[in-house]
Structure formats: C-alpha cells, structure tokens
Amino acid sequence: MALDKIGIAKRIAQEIQTGWYINLGIGIPTLVANYLPEAVEVVLQSENGLLGIGPFPGKNEVDPDLINAGKQTITMLNGSSLFSSAESFGMIRGEHINLTILGAMEVSENGDIANWKIPGKMVKGMGGAMDLVASAKNIIVAMQHVSRSGDSKLLKECTLPITGLRCVKKIVTDLAVLEISPGEGFRLLERAPGISVEEIKHATAGKILVTGDVPEMTIN
Amino acid sequence: MALDKIGIAKRIAQEIQTGWYINLGIGIPTLVANYLPEAVEVVLQSENGLLGIGPFPGKNEVDPDLINAGKQTITMLNGSSLFSSAESFGMIRGEHINLTILGAMEVSENGDIANWKIPGKMVKGMGGAMDLVASAKNIIVAMQHVSRSGDSKLLKECTLPITGLRCVKKIVTDLAVLEISPGEGFRLLERAPGISVEEIKHATAGKILVTGDVPEMTIN
Amino acid sequence: MINKVVENAEVAVRNIKDYNVIMLGGFGLCGIPENCITAILKLGVKGLTCISNNAGVDDFGIGLLLQTRQVDKMISSYVGENAEFERQLLAGELQVELLPQGTLAERIRAGGAGIPAFFTPAGVGTEVGQGKEVRTFNGKDYLLEFWLKADFSLVKAWKGDTAGNLIFKGTARNFNPMMATAGNITIAEVEELVPEGSLDPNQIHTPGIYVQKIFQGTNYEKRIEQYTTSS
Amino acid sequence: MINKVVENAEVAVRNIKDYNVIMLGGFGLCGIPENCITAILKLGVKGLTCISNNAGVDDFGIGLLLQTRQVDKMISSYVGENAEFERQLLAGELQVELLPQGTLAERIRAGGAGIPAFFTPAGVGTEVGQGKEVRTFNGKDYLLEFWLKADFSLVKAWKGDTAGNLIFKGTARNFNPMMATAGNITIAEVEELVPEGSLDPNQIHTPGIYVQKIFQGTNYEKRIEQYTTSS
Numbered sequence: 001m002a003l004d005k006i007g008i009a010k011r012i013a014q015e016i017q018t019g020w021y022i023n024l025g026i027g028i029p030t031l032v033a034n035y036l037p038e039a040v041e042v043v044l045q046s047e048n049g050l051l052g053i054g055p056f057p058g059k060n061e062v063d064p065d066l067i068n069a070g071k072q073t074i075t076m077l078n079g080s081s082l083f084s085s086a087e088s089f090g091m092i093r094g095e096h097i098n099l100t101i102l103g104a105m106e107v108s109e110n111g112d113i114a115n116w117k118i119p120g121k122m123v124k125g126m127g128g129a130m131d132l133v134a135s136a137k138n139i140i141v142a143m144q145h146v147s148r149s150g151d152s153k154l155l156k157e158c159t160l161p162i163t164g165l166r167c168v169k170k171i172v173t174d175l176a177v178l179e180i181s182p183g184e185g186f187r188l189l190e191r192a193p194g195i196s197v198e199e200i201k202h203a204t205a206g207k208i209l210v211t212g213d214v215p216e217m218t219i220n
Numbered sequence: 221m222a223l224d225k226i227g228i229a230k231r232i233a234q235e236i237q238t239g240w241y242i243n244l245g246i247g248i249p250t251l252v253a254n255y256l257p258e259a260v261e262v263v264l265q266s267e268n269g270l271l272g273i274g275p276f277p278g279k280n281e282v283d284p285d286l287i288n289a290g291k292q293t294i295t296m297l298n299g300s301s302l303f304s305s306a307e308s309f310g311m312i313r314g315e316h317i318n319l320t321i322l323g324a325m326e327v328s329e330n331g332d333i334a335n336w337k338i339p340g341k342m343v344k345g346m347g348g349a350m351d352l353v354a355s356a357k358n359i360i361v362a363m364q365h366v367s368r369s370g371d372s373k374l375l376k377e378c379t380l381p382i383t384g385l386r387c388v389k390k391i392v393t394d395l396a397v398l399e400i401s402p403g404e405g406f407r408l409l410e411r412a413p414g415i416s417v418e419e420i421k422h423a424t425a426g427k428i429l430v431t432g433d434v435p436e437m438t439i440n
Numbered sequence: 441m442i443n444k445v446v447e448n449a450e451v452a453v454r455n456i457k458d459y460n461v462i463m464l465g466g467f468g469l470c471g472i473p474e475n476c477i478t479a480i481l482k483l484g485v486k487g488l489t490c491i492s493n494n495a496g497v498d499d500f501g502i503g504l505l506l507q508t509r510q511v512d513k514m515i516s517s518y519v520g521e522n523a524e525f526e527r528q529l530l531a532g533e534l535q536v537e538l539l540p541q542g543t544l545a546e547r548i549r550a551g552g553a554g555i556p557a558f559f560t561p562a563g564v565g566t567e568v569g570q571g572k573e574v575r576t577f578n579g580k581d582y583l584l585e586f587w588l589k590a591d592f593s594l595v596k597a598w599k600g601d602t603a604g605n606l607i608f609k610g611t612a613r614n615f616n617p618m619m620a621t622a623g624n625i626t627i628a629e630v631e632e633l634v635p636e637g638s639l640d641p642n643q644i645h646t647p648g649i650y651v652q653k654i655f656q657g658t659n660y661e662k663r664i665e666q667y668t669t670s671s
Numbered sequence: 672m673i674n675k676v677v678e679n680a681e682v683a684v685r686n687i688k689d690y691n692v693i694m695l696g697g698f699g700l701c702g703i704p705e706n707c708i709t710a711i712l713k714l715g716v717k718g719l720t721c722i723s724n725n726a727g728v729d730d731f732g733i734g735l736l737l738q739t740r741q742v743d744k745m746i747s748s749y750v751g752e753n754a755e756f757e758r759q760l761l762a763g764e765l766q767v768e769l770l771p772q773g774t775l776a777e778r779i780r781a782g783g784a785g786i787p788a789f790f791t792p793a794g795v796g797t798e799v800g801q802g803k804e805v806r807t808f809n810g811k812d813y814l815l816e817f818w819l820k821a822d823f824s825l826v827k828a829w830k831g832d833t834a835g836n837l838i839f840k841g842t843a844r845n846f847n848p849m850m851a852t853a854g855n856i857t858i859a860e861v862e863e864l865v866p867e868g869s870l871d872p873n874q875i876h877t878p879g880i881y882v883q884k885i886f887q888g889t890n891y892e893k894r895i896e897q898y899t900t901s902s
Contacts, residue, residue, distance in 0.1 A: 051880055056668045063610060064663070067665075067666070073669070077835070079836065082872045093562070123536075125519050127541050130566060132563040137663070160583075161567050262443060263441055264723040277899075277901060278774065287842055290897060291701070302842065304876075305842050310648070312554070344751035345747060345751065347748050349771075355792055383797065555789050558781075558790070
C-alpha cells in the first residue's frame, strides 16, 4: 500500500541522526519533526531567522513576531537563537546545515530538482529553495512518486524550470526510497509496504537501478 | 610660528560639522576629539567595534574589554553601540562614516597617501588604514609638513609604499591647511600664524597653488 | 548623540519621490513597516520600485500599494498569496524580478557594506543564472551577483532610541537589519522609542549610524498569515 | 538541544595537528582565547598558520606561540609591538601575510557564509593588490578577494550556553563572531558557561550552530596594552 504523507514523514525521520541541524521545507517536510525518535537530538532551522523551532504555540502563547518560513506561528526552545536573513543564509550557504528536506515537482536521475515554477501558471517565487539546494551537503526530497495527472515525477531530465543541478541525494515517495547514483540513475533502496518493484519501475520515468532483493520499508 | 600637535588638532576640529560620524586615527587625530566646539554633536567610531567613544575612564572604571583601535582603555556614551569587525568595516566600506582623519608619512599632489610601511625597516601592518582611505568620502590628513630629517612630506609622487590612491581631500600640517585640487596640486588655503607663503612653498616638494592673499588660520 | 527623531510617519516619508527605489523590511507580514506603508499610501507617490522579500497580501502590507498602483516593479523572493499582484503581473502592469532569498539578503547586505559584487552558488544552472557571469571555485560553480541599494529603506524595529539604535524582536528581525544599511535614507519605525542610554550597547542589532530618521509607530496590527496553535 | 560542552581547554584543542590553519579571535589582547593558547603551548603542535588580526605581545597572546616557534605563518593586519615577531620575520623564520583589516574581517566572514570571493576597494593600487584581479564598478576600482577558512577557530566569549550560543562583551567581540563561522571545528571558551535557556535568544551574537566545542575558561588575565585613564 502506498504511504500517506505521514508515512513519508515517518520514513524520512529514520534518516535523521542526532546532532544535526536541519532545514525543513513547507508541507510533508514540516511533518517530519513530529516523528523523530525521542533519543535523536536535532535543531531545526527556520530560514527567516531562527535556530531551534519549538512546537506550535498554545492559544495564549501566540506571538505574531515569531513565525516559521511557512508563516505559521511557532515557539522557541531553550537554547534557541534569533538572527537576520543575511546571517541565516550565511549559515545555509556556508554548509553549516547538515540536512535539507524539501518537496519537489520533479527530480531527474542525476539529482536535478524542479520545485519553484510552472510556466504559464502563477509564479510564486523560489523563496529560499535555490540557496538551500545549491549549498546543502545532504538533501532529501519528500514527494509523491507520480503527479495527480499520473505522470512520473522521477524523470530522465526535468521538464520544469530547474531549482538546482545535481543536488538531491535521496528521495522518499509514497512508493519507495531511492538514492541518486551519480551518472547511473535512481537506485531503488526500499519499497513501500506491499508495493512491488514492478509497480515502482512502472511509476519511474528515469532510469532505475535495482540490485538484488529490495527490502520493504519498516514504518512504525 | 609653526603649530604644535594641539594646534593641528584644534584647526582640524574646526572642519567638523554637527551630525557627522568620524573615524580618528592614532596620534594627532585622536586629539581632535578634545577640541570640538560644545555645540557640535558628532559620533566617533572605533574600528574595533564601537560607535560612540567616550572619554578615558576614571581609575575605577577601567575595563579591559573596552578599548579603542589604539588599544587604549576607553568608555562609552549614552547611545553607543557595539559590533563585530565585519560590521565595523561594512560601515567604513559602505561610506557611512562622514569623515576620516589620519596621519601620513607622505601625501602626493593628486591625493595619494603613504602611511603603513617603510621598506627595510619594520613593517607593522596597515591595520584598518587601507579600508578607511579606499572608502571615506572625506579624508583629512594630520601631519608635520616636513620629516624629522627635513624632507617635505607633500610630494609630487609618494616614494613609500602607497596606502591608497587619490583619496586625501585636505591636509592640515604645522605650517598650513591645503586641499588637493585634482590634476592641479596642493591648493594653499591657510597659513599657520606667522608662517609666510614662501616658507610653505619652500617646505612643499609637490606643486603648490597659491591664489591671491592666503589668510592666516584662526586658532583659539 | 545625534538625534534622529521625527514626529511621525508622514513627516518621515515626505521626501520619497515618484520612481524612487525603496526597500521594505519584513518576512511575510512579520516585521513590516506598517506605519510607513500607510504614509506612502497617503503621500500618493507613483512608479516605485519596491525591494522586499514578499509582496504582502491583497489587503495588507505592500499589497495596499499594489492596489493603489503605486508600484511599477517588485524585487522579491516569494510573492504567493496575492490575487491583485497576480492580476497586475499577468496584465503586464507590474514588473517582477524574483531572486533566491539568500541572494536577495546578501545583495542588500553588500549594498550597505560597500561590496559591489560577490559570488554565490544559488541559482547556478537556473533561470536566475541566465546572463550572469559564472565562475568555478574549488570545482563548484558560482554566480556573480551585484549589490542592491535604495533611495529609502523603511524598517520596523521593536525598540529604538533617539540616536537611531535599533533592537528587533523574534523573527521580525529578518530583512530589516540589512535594509537599514542599504538605504540612502533609512527610516525606522519602532514600537517603543526610548531615550539614548536606555538600550544596552551590547544588545543593539542596528547601530544608529545607519538610521537617518526614527519615529514612534502607532496602532500596530501585526496581522498573522497562518495562525497555528498546538491545540 | 545538542550539548557542545567539553571539560577544559586541553580536551578542546587536542585534535589540532601540526601544520593546521587556526583562527584566533581578538583585537590586540582584547577578547583573545587565553585558555586555548595556553593549551596549544602545552600540546606542542608545530608549523601552524595563525589567522589573527594581531600577533600578541612578546610574552602574551600569540606571542607565546611565536616564542616556542610553533607558528610558521601569520595572516594579520597589524603586528606592531612584538620584538620576537620582528626577529623571526627578519631572520626569515616566519612567513607573514598582511591584509587590510576590513579585508581580513570580510574574507573570514565570507568563509563562514559560503561566499568564495567578493570585491573590495581596500588595497587597490598598493602592494596588497599586486597579482589580484581588479574590476571597475561605477567608475571605482575594486580588488577580488577570496574567502578564508580554518581547520580550527578559537574564540573567546563572555557568556555561552551548553548549546554553543555565545554573547561577547564590549569591544572584545571584534573578530570572534566571524571566526566562529569560518572554522571547520570552532572551539569557544567563555567566562561564564550557563545552561541552555539562560540566554535571551534575541541577544545571541553567535548562534550555537557554528560552535562544535565549548568550555568554561579559567584564570583570565585580560592584560591591558595601553592603560589610559582620564585622571
């Protein structure tokens, strides 16, 4: 059975190691914070100027001067710090962030990502995505394997305007976990529970590499 | 009579207008602060990270964590602010400082300045001088008109390693006030009390421009 | 120290002219110069180029200046959630230059800090990189980007003193400190204006040297875009 | 939050190796990492490249590491007042690269902020500009300068928390915040180490993300170079 958004978030949470500073994009990536194992100590960055994002506030704690990059009201933790946008992107470009998790409209088999613009439709802008993908040492993409219209989002080459070149390391979709094997294609690492290798191959337009038995994900 | 250091400082103090942010170099420039008219409201910058240099501390106020660029213990004023060296030189390069006053070993008739190195002797380093002279909108040099060995310090071209090109606007020496007239030379503006135009011409190796009667400085 | 206080927003903005370039602080609706925006509406200047991370919403923030058609061009990183913006853009009535958020922040910082150009990896191989100089350092490609400056920068702080020193609060800091450095004239509106000497020099976010005019703001709405609670 | 505390200076510096590049905060003797310098003396590593605005005095600060001949190269802006330094320089035992102070500060900031190169006006037409790319922007000449990074950055703060957040005091801030961002491993020594949550997030000068190790310093001498009083 294909994973739902929570399933994708739970699977990504397993990738996270203690001691990491992490930037979570809007949507599924934001959900990942809810499924981190208790023992894993990480710090979440919000690119509008905060390290140490806390839970959403109680109704009496809401502060309009404290929001995340998705403009949601948030709280801070003990040990949090606040800073300007220039400092924040200095942190990002300077590769001080260990992991970036973000959504995508398309990923190519060499790790290109497209997630900021659909020509002819409204352009909302790239926000911080281009800085993040140009700089992150480790990028995981969270997305559906195929679009609503049934087209694969894992392609030989992106068809939409690019956000960044050769940057994605791993992709977690509703069907599979894959990593980019530079120069080779998408290496299939894990199947969603009950999803066959054939189904994943069918849903993947780019070159897919399958070696031996591909294990099923373990999701709690 | 040639001015002493205090006389030079007092004459430079007359150049300063209310509302200016000013960087004072080590030596005579530092003295200028003592002779500002009461009504003139300025802010002094110390490039190691302070706006609003106050007087030297009383014996019980000395704080090793509060020094000026000459490493002297200082105090702060109401309205002072502290910042990093990167921010400090951002202020300087970004031309937020209205006036820089510094010493020189040589100045050329096109406004070049040399003040950081004497080849063969010890090189102490340029500190912040190269940033200051490359960026300041208004630079006044405070110096003796001739060196201890009797050589003019106002030259056609500098002989020592350059600190900055075509940057000096005005020079106040023990003998005269001169401004750089680009492409023309040193324009003599004022004479020190009792010093003749001929004496100044004699002490100036670079081209000097004298128009009409040159007034004597008024120093209180 | 030099006193930068002016009476109110109307006095502060009155020298803004048609076709000026203005920077406006804020991220979304957080930390925006609400009073200055209202005063510019009243002033009625036209043809403005606005540099701001976002373009407000339909009926608040810079969205208000779009409604009155006072803006010819926006330089931003994200402009979602604004129907009037979309209409003007599609009708060709509004020029829009979209930049990566970090590039925008750094170009403004560079403008204030006297750095005319710098290299950044953001946007290499994308539309943003078209026509820009690319150079490789240590095997990685970077774009050459230039400083941004403005005729006026409008920033919003939490506390400020009469000497122009500013302290921001929470994530309302965002683009405000860099924009304060990059305006030929920087106007700061503050929630609390205090006498010089009231703020700890060690806690100042924006030194007063960058601020030409400061005033006590009034009636802050501080609208929340995504009111989200745990319960 | 992630705990960065180590026991003392000896533990903090023990991974520094011969020929490493290290940055040391401070301006003159103000805000220097006294405990780390002592620990490096004890560690005995050789061949170091030290990036620091100054080189200490004969018998304090980096001057101590020059006496023991642990330093092969200094990158600084001002190195006056140090006789041993002068002796080694003239004897060709010490390499010295002198940079304009603002260029030094900005190159370090660039190293931490992922900017491989930038243009600055300082040094155009001087020895500093020899061999460097010159480019004209708006009629003014600028030099291309590159980022600086270090294997280890050693910084000294006033207060720090267990998560590595730092607050500096007075003009002891100087080069410390930029250097904290530009070290592969950044070690912070603090006068007062406090639990996370003790420092106001709005007053942090260096966010903990930049700091890999932090320890409570001891026996600060804080020597004054030019003791100057009004009376």
